[in-house]
Amino acid sequence: QRLLPIVPALTSLFTGREDILSWLEEHFIYGSFSLKFNLQQQFVLYELGGAGKTQIIAIINKESIEQFLVQVAHNAHLAEGTSVAALVWVCHQTEWLMIFDNADSPDLDLWKSFPVCSHGNIFITSQNKACIKYAPENFYRVGEMSNEESFSVLLKASHRFHLSEAEYAAARELVQELGHLALAIVQAGGYLNHHQHVKFCQYLESYKQDKPRYLRKIRAYNMDSYTLSVFSSWNLSYQKLDRKAKQVLILCSILHYSKMPIGILKRAWNTLAQSHELDVWEVKEALKLFIDDNGKWNDNSLEEALGNLQFYSLVEITGEGVAFLNIHPLVHVWSYKLLSTEKQKNAQMCAQQLFYPIQKEEMTCHDAVQ
Ligand SMILES: Nc1ncnc2c1ncn2[C@@H]1O[C@H](COP(=O)(O)OP(=O)(O)OP(=O)(O)O)[C@@H](O)[C@H]1O
Numbered sequence: 273q274r275l276l277p278i279v280p281a282l283t284s285l286f287t288g289r290e291d292i293l294s295w296l297e298e299h300f301i302y303g304s305f306s307l308k309f310n311l312q313q314q315f316v317l318y319e320l321g322g323a324g325k326t327q328i329i330a331i332i333n334k335e336s337i338e339q340f341l342v343q344v345a346h347n348a349h350l351a352e353g354t355s356v357a358a359l360v361w362v363c364h365q366t367e368w369l370m371i372f373d374n375a376d377s378p379d380l381d382l383w384k385s386f387p388v389c390s391h392g393n394i395f396i397t398s399q400n401k402a403c404i405k406y407a408p409e410n411f412y413r414v415g416e417m418s419n420e421e422s423f424s425v426l427l428k429a430s431h432r433f434h435l436s437e438a439e440y441a442a443a444r445e446l447v448q449e450l451g452h453l454a455l456a457i458v459q460a461g462g463y464l465n466h467h468q469h470v471k472f473c474q475y476l477e478s479y480k481q482d483k484p485r486y487l488r489k490i491r492a493y494n495m496d497s498y499t500l501s502v503f504s505s506w507n508l509s510y511q512k513l514d515r516k517a518k519q520v521l522i523l524c525s526i527l528h529y530s531k532m533p534i535g536i537l538k539r540a541w542n543t544l545a546q547s548h549e550l551d552v553w554e555v556k557e558a559l560k561l562f563i564d565d566n567g568k569w570n571d572n573s574l575e576e577a578l579g580n581l582q583f584y585s586l587v588e589i590t591g592e593g594v595a596f597l598n599i600h601p602l603v604h605v606w607s608y609k610l611l612s613t614e615k616q617k618n619a620q621m622c623a624q625q626l627f628y629p630i631q632k633e634e635m636t637c638h639d640a641v642q
């Protein structure tokens with residue numbers, strides 16, 4: 273604690289994350305971290321808001337500090353291999369760990385905040401994937417919790433352990449519906465803890481009927497210091513998006529949340545730009561944001577918008593050769609709910625019109641075959 277006087281509080285519900293913790297243990301304790309003077313080390317954890325980055329930092333501090341100090345004592349060949357001996361010894365050294373938790377703003381330039389020396393260790397958590405530039409070889413995407421971890425957190429948070437078969441099945445389904453997002457699970461669990469008469473089955477049914485109602489609720493039953501609701505955590509990011517990024521998010525909200533081929537946007541523009549049919553007006557208006565002054569599709573413009581969304585881990589791009597856009601299923605629900613009823617209708621028209629070129633090509637092929 274003398275080394276790390278300000279540490280985030282660890283939730284009593286902390287569960288799982290073995291993969292990330294063992295990766296960190298390897299790097300921090302047994303690997304490059306251990307007394308490697310002459311080389312400053314950086315580590316980055318990134319993911320969507322509410323995924324559990326800060327909590328991972330918290331458990332590292334709580335559980336590993338002792339282990340770390342004992343290792344320091346051994347590595348430094350101290351007569352007494354204890355954490356106390358290590359602490360005394362460390363006081364005479366210049367080795368340190370600096371944590372930048374929630375370093376989310378894309379405007380942050382952390383380089384300026386790094387001590388100018390050739391040793392020490394820096395740990396960063398951020399929603400911004402671009403932060404991996406600080407540690408191009410030592411970064412980790414936190415990802416969703418596993419099915420088992422999510423289920424276990426839900427039971428802990430709701431204080432329900434002896435479940436009937438039906439309740440067990442409903443709880444299993446609920447964690448899936450919550451997209452294995454730590455914050456969403458703890459929020460649902462907190463509600464169920466305070467309403468012990470509400471069964472998992474009931475909660476699941478109501479949740480499925482109106483997800484936004486549950487996800488936007490301020491955490492009146494929060495079990496730790498994270499007080500934002502799932503939606504309000506992302507609303508903070510939304511306010512910082514530019515117009516083009518918001519437009520991409522709108523398109524994502526009405527297409528499937530996983531594996532949307534990014535290339536269809538360009539393909540749609542190239543075909544529909546020539547079309548003067550009135551029934552593609554909505555999609556043309558949407559795609560116009562990504563063209564240059566000559567009316568030609570501008571890949572860079574779309575890249576910028578995607579980069580903007582990645583600052584907050586709102587989208588993920590996968591695939592080699594063909595790039596696909598993926599969003600978390602709850603981000604999908606949220607982004608649709610951000611729109612007014614009129615904009616939702618407009619967005620649905622856009623989605624249908626996006627596929628006109630593909631349908632037309634298929635019909636032409638079909639005619640040719642016939
Ligand atoms: N491993 C876990 N076990 C149980 N609950 C967890 C775990 N990780 C996160 N949570 C719950 O989710 C909440 C949000 O987690 P955390 O603050 O770590 O998110 P974050 O990724 O740092 O989000 P942000 O980007 O908004 O800072 C925590 O307050 C806690 O209630």
Ligand SMILES: [Mg+2]
Nearest residue numbers: 325326373374
């Ligand atoms: Mg955080």
